Amino acid sequence: MNKPKPPKEFIKLCKKVIAKRPRTVIDHILKHGFITTQELKDKYGYNHPPRAVRDVKENGIPIEMFRVEGSDGRKIAAYRFGDPKKARFGKQMGRTAFTKELKQELIKNFGAKCAIYLEPFDERDLQIDHRIPFEVIGDSLEGGFRAGDFMLLCGSANRAKSWSCEHCLNWLEQKDPNICHSCYWAYPENYTHIAMRPIRLLDIMWTGDEVEVYDRLKKKTEELQQEMPTYVKKIISRNLQ
Secondary structure, three states: OOOOOOOHHHHHHHOOOOOHHHHHHHHHHHHHOOEEHHHHHHOOOOOOHHHHHHHHHOOOOOEEEEEEEOOOOOEEEEEEEOOHHHOOHHHOOOHHHOOHHHHHHHHHHHOOEOOOOOOEOOHHHEEEEEOOOHHHHHHHOOOOOOHHHEEEEEHHHHHHHHHHHHOOHHHHHHOOHHHHHOEOOOOOOOOOEEOOEOOOOOOOOOOOOHHHHHHHHHHHHHHHOOOHHHHHHHHHHHHHO
16 A cells, blocks of 8 residues: 655655644655545544645645545545655745745735625635646646736635636646636636536525525525526526526
């Protein structure tokens, strides 16, 4: 199950990562050979294990997934170091580079709002995210990143994006940045697909006094025995005619 111990130079470079989340994953793998999603959740409190693993990858460290048997007898995901020759330490641009200055520049350029929901949020509730996942674009970096290569997302939008991207064929196999350029999760203001699916999505959030409107809408759809998205589509369609 375990691979041979990585080369000393690879280990030395791994230990240069200082951000807490990726360093936790790295140290565990160095000590035990691999780490499971169950350990990431139960031992370290990371409720979204793929995100913690992604942090490691964004520091240029190759990680590969495999399956092991969990405590309940079911197969669960586990992660170990990939081929050390594929390390990208020279192109390091992970979450350790997400500075306060970068966040303020994004707020100045785009406002303190979620790029997906287009709703204002408290600055502390907004997270910086690569428009194009580092997993896809990392190998093609030349001049590094610019502020425009990042976006601000609220927590729920960030989690939704992570799940969708990590199940996309382009993330898993093709790794073509051009495909991401026309994806909803990278540029929601101008896209042709969502994770390579030819669909469109409108995320609507009701806040403050708008919640009362949502409650009325929900009550109305229940009375009509209709699903809320279907009812909203009908309203929009009628008003566009």
